Amino acid sequence: MKIIACYSNKGGVGKTATSVNLAYAYAHAGHTVLLCDLDPQGASGFYLRVKPSKKLTDARFFEDVERFTKSIRASDFDGLDVLPANLTFRDFDVFLSRMRNKRSRLKKALTMAGSDYDVVILDCPPNFSTLSENVFKAADQIVVPVIPTTLSERTFDQLVGFFDQRKLPKKKLSAFFSMVQGRKTLHQDTIEAMRQKYPKRFLQTSIPFAADIERMGQNRAPVSIYAGRSAASLAYQSLYEELENTKGSAK
Amino acid sequence: MGRGNRVFIICEGFDLGSFSRSIKDLTLISEAAHAPCQFDLLDCHDQSLRAGGRLLIDAGDTLQLMRDDGEILSQKGSGKGRFVQDLPDGPVRSALSGFPRLRALMSIGSGAIESFTFAGLDDLQKTQVRGRVMTLSSNDGQVTIAVVQPMQGYRHAFKTVCAALERVAIKEHGIAPVFQNLIPFAVPYQAKPKIRLEAEEPSIQVASDIIRSYLAVARQNEAGVIADTDTEFLHDYRVSLRRIRSVLSLFKGVFTPTQTAVLKQEFSDLMTPTGRVRDLDVWLLKKEQYFNLLPENLHAGMNVLFAQFAKERLRLWSELFNRFRSAPYEKQMNRLAAQFADTGTLHPGPDADRGAYDYARALIWKRYGKLCKQARRITPKTPDEAIHDLRIDCKKLRYLMEFFAPLFDSKAFKKIIKPLKKLQENLGLFNDCSVQQDALLRFVADQSNTKGRVDAQLALAVGGLIAVLGQKQKAERACVIASFQHFDSPSIQHLFHSLFHNPED
Numbered sequence: 096m097k098i099i100a101c102y103s104n105k106g107g108v109g110k111t112a113t114s115v116n117l118a119y120a121y122a123h124a125g126h127t128v129l130l131c132d133l134d135p136q137g138a139s140g141f142y143l144r145v146k147p148s149k150k151l152t153d154a155r156f157f158e159d160v161e162r163f164t165k166s167i168r169a170s171d172f173d174g175l176d177v178l179p180a181n182l183t184f185r186d187f188d189v190f191l192s193r194m195r196n197k198r199s200r201l202k203k204a205l206t207m208a209g210s211d212y213d214v215v216i217l218d219c220p221p222n223f224s225t226l227s228e229n230v231f232k233a234a235d236q237i238v239v240p241v242i243p244t245t246l247s248e249r250t251f252d253q254l255v256g257f258f259d260q261r262k263l264p265k266k267k268l269s270a271f272f273s274m275v276q277g278r279k280t281l282h283q284d285t286i287e288a289m290r291q292k293y294p295k296r297f298l299q300t301s302i303p304f305a306a307d308i309e310r311m312g313q314n315r316a317p318v319s320i321y322a323g324r325s326a327a328s329l330a331y332q333s334l335y336e337e338l339e340n341t342k343g344s345a346k
Numbered sequence: 347m348g349r350g351n352r353v354f355i356i357c358e359g360f361d362l363g364s365f366s367r368s369i370k371d372l373t374l375i376s377e378a379a380h381a382p383c384q385f386d387l388l389d390c391h392d393q394s395l396r397a398g399g400r401l402l403i404d405a406g407d408t409l410q411l412m413r414d415d416g417e418i419l420s421q422k423g424s425g426k427g428r429f430v431q432d433l434p435d436g437p438v439r440s441a442l443s444g445f446p447r448l449r450a451l452m453s454i455g456s457g458a459i460e461s462f463t464f465a466g467l468d469d470l471q472k473t474q475v476r477g478r479v480m481t482l483s484s485n486d487g488q489v490t491i492a493v494v495q496p497m498q499g500y501r502h503a504f505k506t507v508c509a510a511l512e513r514v515a516i517k518e519h520g521i522a523p524v525f526q527n528l529i530p531f532a533v534p535y536q537a538k539p540k541i542r543l544e545a546e547e548p549s550i551q552v553a554s555d556i557i558r559s560y561l562a563v564a565r566q567n568e569a570g571v572i573a574d575t576d577t578e579f580l581h582d583y584r585v586s587l588r589r590i591r592s593v594l595s596l597f598k599g600v601f602t603p604t605q606t607a608v609l610k611q612e613f614s615d616l617m618t619p620t621g622r623v624r625d626l627d628v629w630l631l632k633k634e635q636y637f638n639l640l641p642e643n644l645h646a647g648m649n650v651l652f653a654q655f656a657k658e659r660l661r662l663w664s665e666l667f668n669r670f671r672s673a674p675y676e677k678q679m680n681r682l683a684a685q686f687a688d689t690g691t692l693h694p695g696p697d698a699d700r701g702a703y704d705y706a707r708a709l710i711w712k713r714y715g716k717l718c719k720q721a722r723r724i725t726p727k728t729p730d731e732a733i734h735d736l737r738i739d740c741k742k743l744r745y746l747m748e749f750f751a752p753l754f755d756s757k758a759f760k761k762i763i764k765p766l767k768k769l770q771e772n773l774g775l776f777n778d779c780s781v782q783q784d785a786l787l788r789f790v791a792d793q794s795n796t797k798g799r800v801d802a803q804l805a806l807a808v809g810g811l812i813a814v815l816g817q818k819q820k821a822e823r824a825c826v827i828a829s830f831q832h833f834d835s836p837s838i839q840h841l842f843h844s845l846f847h848n849p850e851d
Contacts, residue, residue, distance in 0.1 A: 144470040144471060144472035146472075167498055168499030169473075171472065
């Protein structure tokens with residue numbers, strides 16, 4: 096089992112779209128995938144038409160393996176299952192703070208409940224918290240969407256700084272440029288500057304700013320399902336391939 | 347589709363629209379629908395797949411294997427007329443690995459198939475349950491197979507659809523009703539049919555029952571020989587006729603000597619045109635093994651040898667093809683069947699009315715005694731002929747025991763048959779080696795020119811084979827002696843005595 100977190104400390108950068116499309120790409124390639132929605136907004140589940148879990152509430156996520164497993168729902172796509180979120184997920188930090196080994200609870204829960212899967216993809220909420228520290232510890236790879244703008248640059252610096260400060264392995268971080276608009280000079284300049292500053296942290300693939308991705312909310316499906324030949328669909332496929340080929344296979 | 351699936355059999359067609367309306371909170375929609383096409387139900391001649399609760403459908407260049415538990419495997423390709431080991435690699439081929447190697451897959455029923463997959467959607471258009479429906483129609487009936495597949499986290503939807511299907515499906519578990527509906531008149535083939543016997547039944551009745559049954563078995567194999575589906579049809583045809591001949595020679599005194607002689611000759615004549623084809627089949631089936639016996643530098647001659655065998659086999663098979671389809675043959679077989687259908691037309695001999703049990707005990711005991719006397723005399727120096735005679739005697743004893751088996755304790759019979767079978771295997775191999783050496787010598791003689799010379803490559807290959815077969819025959823001879831000693835153990839002797847020679851009985 097390989098755990099891939101889709102994380103950014105900044106909101107609205109395309110984490111959920113990346114989680115869903117990446118999860119689909121892995122499943123489509125023949126891997127068994129669990130997409131675990133850790134964001135209380137439950138957008139991953141929404142995109143895949145899976146209703147919020149009613150029974151996986153409060154601290155049960157970390158303590159009740161059976162309930163965790165029972166809350167997993169098959170998506171409409173072969174090999175892709177979803178653990179939908181609910182609003183009680185917003186209190187994860189409160190539960191975690193009360194627990195022993197509070198930074199490794201997520202890894203423990205995923206190892207116990209998700210061992211049947213080749214890949215577990217975590218759609219994470221945007222903040223620095225005990226939960227995100229759990230994510231950093233549990234994940235084998237942390238995929239970070241970065242919009243090539245000044246604010247995003249700043250938040251990425253903060254993330255790297257946090258890793259330095261906590262002595263976390265930075266090689267887990269695989270950033271990529273998201274919502275890229277090639278015609279904007281600011282985007283071009285930021286990309287160039289950030290690639291120079293973090294030559295090892297950025298993947299080659301960029302995901303364009305595309306209406307096809309925005310339409311995921313209407314279609315409630317991965318982009319490849321309703322716009323298979325679109326630039327966005329191809330970009331997610333390429334992101335999957337780059338992750339698979341550069342960082343070891345999922346199995 | 348795999349674990350957790352449920353299968354439902356419906357004895358008619360299936361309309362998804364009206365079925366969907368019978369289910370609350372879910373809408374069933376058809377997903378991938380396949381255009382109607384021809385299908386064949388595949389099995390081997392004895393329908394062993396059917397007996398094992400499996401259904402193999404060959405349609406639209408796809409093979410689908412379904413088990414009683416609802417697991418459906420599929421792979422590309424067609425299987426009709428092919429051997430399982432010759433199918434392309436795939437899950438169906440793997441699942442059929444226990445299928446007899448010598449039996450080809452043949453169509454045991456055909457018709458039209460329509461299939462589609464369906465999805466059960468909730469109010470968000472989210473799929474909560476999936477399934478697959480196949481409707482098969484033959485000239486004799488129609489049947490729908492619905493397989494429902496649960497999805498993780500949506501147990502309720504699965505149960506709802508299953509409950510609705512339970513209301514329209516038949517109650518019987520398994521896929522047997524598929525066969526009953528589509529091919530209601532197909533009777534599974536049995537190479538050794540169970541023949542009912544009564545202890546006091548007159549021997550002439552027993553003999554004619556056995557002959558009539560095996561005549562029918564022989565006839566069931568004719569179509570497979572004509573179609574040349576696989577070599578086992580001719581083999582079973584010959585075995586059936588051999589059993590009949592053994593009844594005629596072993597059931598002494600049941601028919602008049604004149605009628606016995608006439609019948610023996612007639613059945614012998616029926617077998618004669620098949621003997622060489624069977625010998626060639628055995629060669630060709632073991633072609634690879636023979637090639638492995640010889641070094642590669644002799645393979646050129648082996649190729650010539652086997653090409654000649656294949657050519658000869660084709661020629662002789664076409665003669666059989668014509669023979670089996672000829673009017674005189676048909677007439678002869680019908681006449682024989684009629685003759686044994688009514689014992690009134692047979693000529694009873696002095697033992698015709700003797701009760702079956704009493705008669706069987708006498709025959710088996712006598713045959714057993716003869717066999718043991720002969721076998722105990724065998725030493726490493728005994729001529730080969732004595733071993734051949736022992737093989738024939740073992741076969742006769744085995745046939746007798748099989749014919750009369752229903753009259754005796756089956757457990758005791760099994761105990762006797764097991765070591766006898768082993769002995770027969772050794773004797774069979776010994777005989778094969780010997781017969782094949784003779785056949786090779788004859789073959790070379792036939793191939794030689796007027797000056798008695800043959801192609802050097804061919805001679806080398808044949809010489810090599812004869813040498814290897816000679817060695818094998820020697821080794822098998824030693825096994826025969828060991829196997830007989832096992833068969834001749836005090837416990838088996840005691841069993842024979844108590845079953846067939848206990849005077850108080």
